[in-house]
Amino acid sequence: MKTSAQRAAETRRAYAFEDECVRSSYLLKRRTLKHLRSIATRLWKAEGRTDAIPIIEFGIGALQAGRRLSFCIGIKGQCRIVLAKPERNILTLLHELVHALGHEYAFHDVRFVSKAIAFYVRYGRCKEVELVLGANTLGIRVKMLS
Numbered sequence: 001m002k003t004s005a006q007r008a009a010e011t012r013r014a015y016a017f018e019d020e021c022v023r024s025s026y027l028l029k030r031r032t033l034k035h036l037r038s039i040a041t042r043l044w045k046a047e048g049r050t051d052a053i054p055i056i057e058f059g060i061g062a063l064q065a066g067r068r069l070s071f072c073i074g075i076k077g078q079c080r081i082v083l084a085k086p087e088r089n090i091l092t093l094l095h096e097l098v099h100a101l102g103h104e105y106a107f108h109d110v111r112f113v114s115k116a117i118a119f120y121v122r123y124g125r126c127k128e129v130e131l132v133l134g135a136n137t138l139g140i141r142v143k144m145l146s
């Protein structure tokens with residue numbers, strides 16, 4: 001089992017990956033709640049999910065290191081995603097949907113990043129090779145999915 005320090009290091013690397021490698025304007029543009037919910041609905045169907053789609057709402061976010069961050073809370077089939085004001089974009093939605101699929105909130109291990117990359121490619125118009133190379137450069141050992 002990983003220590004909390006190892007988990008924290010994985011989380012820092014995953015956030016650095018998103019900050020440095022996932023920079024598409026399509027993903028980072030601020031969106032309406034209606035638009036984000038429609039993307040989540042499309043993803044949920046495309047991924048073959050039969051459990052309830054997470055409730056998605058705009059909120060104040062969780063305070064962490066002086067920043068308001070979005071979060072996903074709840075267990076599979078009963079999740080709620082709260083998107084903080086600076087993060088009401090497709091990138092954050094896709095990140096939180098990976099959590100909703102069973103990756104616990106505080107965990108951002110290599111499996112999490114692999115799934116996130118799959119979503120950024122499938123639903124975020126990103127190029128897989130660029131994301132995989134970027135993650136590898138940061139020490140996240142993901143592999144090509146296709």
Ligand SMILES: [Zn+2]
Binds near residue numbers: 095099105108
């Ligand atoms: Zn996360």
